[in-house]
Amino acid sequence: MNRSIAAAAGETVFRDTYQPRSLRNSMFKVMVTMPAVLILALMVFIVVQVLFNGARALNLEFLIAEQRPFGEPGGGVVQAIVGTLMLIVIATLLSFPLALLGALFLHLESGRRSARILEGAINMLQGIPSIVVGVVVYRWIVVPMKSFSALAGGAALAIIMLPLLVGMMREALRLVPASYMEAALALGAPRWRAVAGIIVPAARSGIIEALGLGIARAAGETAPLMFTAFGNPFLSVSLRGPVAALPLVIYEYIKSPYDDWHQKAWGAAFLLMVFVLSLNLVISARKNHIR
């Protein structure tokens, strides 16, 4: 009120800064909330659009029939559903044992030089773009076998899954209290027995969750399959022959000039997204429940 007088008298003046600061604070809140809302709205938009467009392509025939040549109405994507399941099984069989042993190595030998090297290798594997995995597996398996194959596709997905599994399984092993291991050893159990009988069972649910997330990730991968599993218009369960997969079908169909196939691409995207999202949802619900 009488600031100028007070200032003239040489007294310290406290200006009321609250209002501008409060205003800036509110503006900041609005500024950070907008992008967050935008992103969540986009997410809802994407999911709803895929579900909506995809649902129109869905019917029983879509799920149980093979692809028909263009021009013939009808047909489905059963070859891709079976192919994706097959690839997941192969990838799991190839990556799970190696990943579990690798995670155990990192856990038991942590701090050692060899563990740090392995950790570096895992980090590098995780950083390899998925298309490069496809190219290298083509070179390693498809060229010697002289044929695209389900085996090669599964191997490529296994390499994608491996670093993810090792990372997540290692976290699961870390959550087991060190006293379990100590107690087992103190009771005279040999190390392998303590690990196989105590540590791994105690970390079981974390290990299963890791596998679930790894599968969810591998199921949606397209790039590593283009030169390995290759795709196949017919239902095939041969390990040595090319197989279809849902992501490959989406890519192939949307590239085609036919409206009917575009429709089917959305249908395949529907199936793939529902599978991946529900697997992720179930696992995050489990995790939150346990904590």
Next chain:
Amino acid sequence: MQRRLSGPVLDTGSGRRPEDFQIMDGRETRTGKTDAMNDKRFERVLAAAAAAVILLCAGFLLTLALDATPVIRQEGAAFLYGTQWNPVTARFGALPFIAGTVLTSILALAIALPLSLGTGIVLGEYLRDSRLGALLNVMVNLLASIPSVVYGLWGIAVVIPAVRSLALLVGAPPYGSGILSASLVLSIMIVPYMSSLIREALRSIPPGLREGAYALGMTTFEMVGGVALPHARSSIIAGVLISFSRALGETMAVTMLIGNATRMPTSLFSLGNSLASVIASQFNEAASDVHRSAMMGLALILLFITLLAGWTGRKLMHRKVD
């Protein structure tokens, strides 16, 4: 009797072998030896698994380097800076693709950074301990799990028409697909990663700093801008670099949206190609040996750029905060 006591602890249900527990009796005869043997074998199995993973990594580098040798021998360093890419005349210069890759990724990063900062700050500060925050975090993580081919599909249906009308508006060639479309979808794809990393960085600052700042009467804006963000700076930069390396290696969405044209990108609306999208679209059609080798060379360049960005990010992440 002691053997019985140890039973429930070590009982794993199946595969239980009583002789394994005989050590408890102090009679370390035959069984003790077997256990030692088993342990050694167990360690050998673990070491073999670790060696297999390391060999796998080395094999990647070796395979790519060996297979890329013919094209590098033919083109020399021009493989990196040449702008001609013509399988028919066997000229292979990868610069248009390197430019396409780096350009789309940097654009995507520039679009994604403000969005991720906002999302990360809302989730990591404003909704730090609330149920709503946890729920939204699950949603953001779900966004990260949508397969990239689905993003590509969505981009074809939504982003391409939008960019086409924008191009008509500003008088650019209305292809629809191109650098801008690819960058936009790429940015939506990396926002979940980046915002999770920013959220983690904000949550991991010491609580004392936050409480101290509020005790001094700071507003949330002043606390975040003056205390939290500066403290978390190096983790945030690391998060940005890791997201960048993801964007560089992303294949499907970019292949579906960038237009697949072999030329230097000249504007936001021009068609282009990224390293990953060239490999995706030409690998199966490569007929000559040099063309195939050039594909492997592109994969090698891509791997190198991606690993460099990821490695720098991880180095920053693990740097001790003083």
